[in-house]
Amino acid sequence: MNSQIKLDINSDDVLENQYYISDIRKINDDYFMTHGIKMKFHVITYGCQMNEHDSEKMIAMLKNMGYEAVDAYKDADLIVFNTCAVRENAELRVFGNLGHVNHLKKTKKNLIVVVSGCMMQQPHIVKEIKEKYKFVDIVFGTHNVHNFPKLIKNVLQNQKQVIEVWDSEGHIIEGLPYERKLGLKAYVNIMFGCNNFCTYCIVPYTRGRERSREKEHILQEIKKLADDGVREITLLGQNVNSYGKTFDIPYNFADLLTDVSKIDGIKRIRFMTSHPKDLSDQLINVIAENKKVCEYVHLPIQTGSNSVLKRMNRKYTKENYMEIVNKLKDKIPNLTLSTDLIIGFPGETDADNDETIELIKEIEFDAAFTFIYSKREGTPAAKLEDSIPEDIQHLRFNKVLTVINNIIKEKNAKRLGNVYEVLVEGRANRDDSYLIGRSRENFLITFKGSDDLIGELVDVKITRPKNFSLEGEIINTPV
Ligand code: SF4
Numbered sequence: 001m002n003s004q005i006k007l008d009i010n011s012d013d014v015l016e017n018q019y020y021i022s023d024i025r026k027i028n029d030d031y032f033m034t035h036g037i038k039m040k041f042h043v044i045t046y047g048c049q050m051n052e053h054d055s056e057k058m059i060a061m062l063k064n065m066g067y068e069a070v071d072a073y074k075d076a077d078l079i080v081f082n083t084c085a086v087r088e089n090a091e092l093r094v095f096g097n098l099g100h101v102n103h104l105k106k107t108k109k110n111l112i113v114v115v116s117g118c119m120m121q122q123p124h125i126v127k128e129i130k131e132k133y134k135f136v137d138i139v140f141g142t143h144n145v146h147n148f149p150k151l152i153k154n155v156l157q158n159q160k161q162v163i164e165v166w167d168s169e170g171h172i173i174e175g176l177p178y179e180r181k182l183g184l185k186a187y188v189n190i191m192f193g194c195n196n197f198c199t200y201c202i203v204p205y206t207r208g209r210e211r212s213r214e215k216e217h218i219l220q221e222i223k224k225l226a227d228d229g230v231r232e233i234t235l236l237g238q239n240v241n242s243y244g245k246t247f248d249i250p251y252n253f254a255d256l257l258t259d260v261s262k263i264d265g266i267k268r269i270r271f272m273t274s275h276p277k278d279l280s281d282q283l284i285n286v287i288a289e290n291k292k293v294c295e296y297v298h299l300p301i302q303t304g305s306n307s308v309l310k311r312m313n314r315k316y317t318k319e320n321y322m323e324i325v326n327k328l329k330d331k332i333p334n335l336t337l338s339t340d341l342i343i344g345f346p347g348e349t350d351a352d353n354d355e356t357i358e359l360i361k362e363i364e365f366d367a368a369f370t371f372i373y374s375k376r377e378g379t380p381a382a383k384l385e386d387s388i389p390e391d392i393q394h395l396r397f398n399k400v401l402t403v404i405n406n407i408i409k410e411k412n413a414k415r416l417g418n419v420y421e422v423l424v425e426g427r428a429n430r431d432d433s434y435l436i437g438r439s440r441e442n443f444l445i446t447f448k449g450s451d452d453l454i455g456e457l458v459d460v461k462i463t464r465p466k467n468f469s470l471e472g473e474i475i476n477t478p479v
Helices: 013-033 048-066 088-107 123-132 145-158 214-225 253-261 281-289 306-312 318-331 350-363 390-413
Strands: 040-045 078-083 112-116 138-140 163-165 185-189 233-238 268-272 294-300 336-343 365-373 419-427 432-441 444-448 457-465 470-475
Touching: 013 138, 013 145, 040 048, 048 078, 048 112, 048 145, 048 185, 048 233, 078 088, 088 112, 088 281, 112 145, 138 145, 145 163, 185 214, 185 432, 214 233, 214 253, 233 253, 253 268, 281 318, 306 318, 318 350, 336 350, 336 390, 350 390, 365 390, 419 444, 419 470, 432 457
Parallel strands: 040 078, 078 112, 112 138, 138 163, 185 233, 233 268, 294 336, 336 365, 444 470
Antiparallel strands: 419 432, 419 457, 432 444, 457 470
16 A cells, blocks of 8 residues: 555646556457457446446546456456445445455456455555455555556556555546446536545545536536536535635636536536535525526435534534525525435434434425444544444434435325426336436426437426325427
């Protein structure tokens, strides 16, 4: 592991890796000429959109190196596990899958096994791989994606495990090619890392401090996506509301939303995630007034108890949160609001959980992503005493979930007869005569219609509200 390296990533790094890409391509082309078969790869991605995007970059590099994608990992000559450290479950799955690959490696000696992503930013994980998973060929972290070709070349040359994990971020590297599955919708990273240090979260340690991409790079990427037929953009960051804070010339997230909305071809703009402490009045006004920005905000509260919020280091109180929600609802009458909740944080009492339930009832969220707290090594919360027994965590979780589900069902029932503008995304799986799409408010809506509507905005009247989705009929198609 090289943790002392002086970080000065620039276009030279990209150029150097171009050299390795050509080199490996030559090796793979020679293999094809001799054996008549192409070298193949398979990438398994865990976790969030940030990881998805890193995988897109790796896939583009692999294809440039002459590898061909395969659906089954058993058929691959190079397997990548791009890992996530946020939840314990994903971590266990990675180790389970590595066990399967170990068997494969015994019969396929030249198989290259790669493990990358957030898990690798944790020294105890890298140590475990070094000691117990010696068959893994390449280990690299979230700040080393641009060096992927160099690491492959190293393994091809030396047949030894290589590990490259920088423990702090460099400049943002622009100009890496990436392979994106193009459709109507695309995610665009506008920033990386996080400065908030919520005590339960590993992200500031695995993704580093906050860095915003230059607006010119973002706008250029979105223009290209629009030219390629993308109609809806979701701007991504751990905390999009603090976009631009490090720029010399003032330019913030609300300014970026306004500039993105001027791009021809883009019909809708979404964003996530918003930290409540940074959501500005300027941003609320842009959501309220800009026709392309959807009236949907994902605003994680995590808990309704001020004492738990303090231990989580969330830097707001439930009263601050309510104030923002009231402002949002005042300015944006058809606002849809979703949130994240963590149940069973160390020291949480039954009374704290009741406060969370009260808050959910008061706000009436339209969706909530609810998780049972699980300890992540390397975070401050992992050292907190008073952990909550699993059975109590589950009891509290079920109570919260029942309340949320009832609210969502009741709110959906009231949507009967409402008309929503829907971006038609494709065929609904369950029935070929149905199309599926999302409204500006992010409701999933199915309705009957023909293929030529895919990619269009249509008005749909709700005829059958269901518990967690809506069914309707088209009342207005594009001219
Ligand atoms: S805001 Fe908190 S929860 Fe979100 S990424 Fe940053 S530290 Fe993690």
